Amino acid sequence: MAQMPEVPVLQNAFANPGITIAINYGHSDESQAYAGAIAWAPASARFQVTAGFGAIEPDGGDRVPAWGARVSVPITQTMKAGKLGIGAFAGVGGASQDDVSLLHVPAGASVSWRTRLGDRRGISFYVAPFYSWTRASLGDGSENKGLLRASFGVDVAVVPALGITVGYELGQTADADEPGATGGMFGVGISYALRRGQ
Numbered sequence: 574m575a576q577m578p579e580v581p582v583l584q585n586a587f588a589n590p591g592i593t594i595a596i597n598y599g600h601s602d603e604s605q606a607y608a609g610a611i612a613w614a615p616a617s618a619r620f621q622v623t624a625g626f627g628a629i630e631p632d633g634g635d636r637v638p639a640w641g642a643r644v645s646v647p648i649t650q651t652m653k654a655g656k657l658g659i660g661a662f663a664g665v666g667g668a669s670q671d672d673v674s675l676l677h678v679p680a681g682a683s684v685s686w687r688t689r690l691g692d693r694r695g696i697s698f699y700v701a702p703f704y705s706w707t708r709a710s711l712g713d714g715s716e717n718k719g720l721l722r723a724s725f726g727v728d729v730a731v732v733p734a735l736g737i738t739v740g741y742e743l744g745q746t747a748d749a750d751e752p753g754a755t756g757g758m759f760g761v762g763i764s765y766a767l768r769r770g771q
Contacts, residue, residue: 574709575643576642576643576664576666576677577599577600577606577627577629577639577640577666577668577677578629578639578641578666578667578668578675578676578677578707579599579601579603579604579606579627579629579631579639579668579758580597580599580601580606580608580629580739580758580760581724581740581741581742581758581759581760582664582681582701582703582705582722582724583724583726583738583740583742583762584643584660584662584681584683584699584701584724584726584743585645585658585660585681585683585685585697585698585699585704585726585728586645586648586658586659586660586684586685586699587613587618587647587658587660587685587697588619588620588621588645588647588660588686589612589614589615589618589621589650589660589766590615590617590618590759591766591767592611592612592613592615592616592617592767593611593613593765593766593767594609594610594611594612594620594764594765594767595609595610595611595612595627595738595762595763595764596608596609596762596763597610597760597761597762598608598760598761598762599755599759599760600758600759600760601754601757601758601759602638602756602757603631603632603755603756604629604630604631604632604634605629605630605716606629606630607627607628607630608625608626608627608628608629608640608641609625609626609627609640610623610624610625610626610762611623611624611625612624612697613723614633617650617749618710619625619647619649620646620647621644621645622642622643622644622646622659623642623643623645623698623729624639624640624641624643625640625641625642626634626639626640626641626737627639628639629668629693630691630714634639634694635670635769636673637667637668637669637670637676638668638670639667639708640662640666640667640668641665641666641677641743642664642665642666642672643662643663643665644662644663644664645657645660645661646660646661647660647765647766648660648661648663651750652743654764655732655764656686656687656688657683657684657685657686658685658686658687659668659669659684659685659758660682660683660685661681661682661683662680662681662682662701662703663678663679663680664677664678664679664680665678665733666678667683667731668673670713672712673710673711674707674709674710674711675707675708675710675714675752676708676710677705677706677707677760678701678703678705678706678707679703679705679706679722680704681702681703681704682698682701682702682703683699683701684699684700684701684707685697685698685699686698686699687728688717690729690730693730693732693733693771694731694732695729695730695731696727696728696729696730697725697728697729698722698729699725699726699727700723700725700726701723701724701725701726701729702721702722703721703722703723703724704719704720704721704722705719705720705721705722705744705753705754706718706719706720707719707720707752707754708752709752711731712745714753716751717752718747718751718753719753720744720745720746720747720753720754721744721745722742722743722744722745722754723742723743723745724741724742724743725740725741725742726738726739726740726760727739727740727756733766734751734763734765734766735764735765735766736762736763737761737762737763738760738762738763738768739761739762741757741758741759741760742754742757743757743758744758752754
């Protein structure tokens with residue numbers, strides 16, 4: 574979700590050349606979120622940039638607009654014709670309402686394994702440990718919190734242009750009076766490749 578606050582950080586080590594659009598849903602113990610995203614990578618797939626916009630719905634609160642962006646870089650694709658991939662990523666996202674704002678900055682690495690499912694489909698499993706820094710601002714005051722987190726995900730290519738992502742994030746948690754994740758987060762997305770890289 575590229576990288577909105579309050580949603581899981583799900584990052585595969587492989588990049589998809591061309592333009593891809595997606596719709597996403599995230600759920601935690603305190604909120605749920607909806608977003609649309611767009612990603613682009615060159616034909617070489619040496620990097621990928623992603624941006625998204627959506628809304629967070631805190632339990633018992635009003636809907637809050639949110640945004641996010643992320644850059645990922647596949648470092649290596651090795652072992653058995655590129656089935657194993659290692660990558661790095663960094664993102665930034667935010668949400669604000671009235672005089673309250675939230676800024677989220679995750680950065681880490683991902684390790685992925687992919688294989689074919691028949692002639693036209695494929696599946697990829699990945700784990701992504703990362704450092705999550707969050708700042709909450711209210712008026713002239715702010716509070717920061719850093720956490721070590723990790724996500725686990727599965728990407729499935731239903732057909733060459735259509736994919737489904739399911740994942741979960743867990744790790745260190747913030748206290749009730751601190752910014753940052755307070756528990757696990759679940760996420761699911763549906764993506765469609767509009768154009769292959771050239």
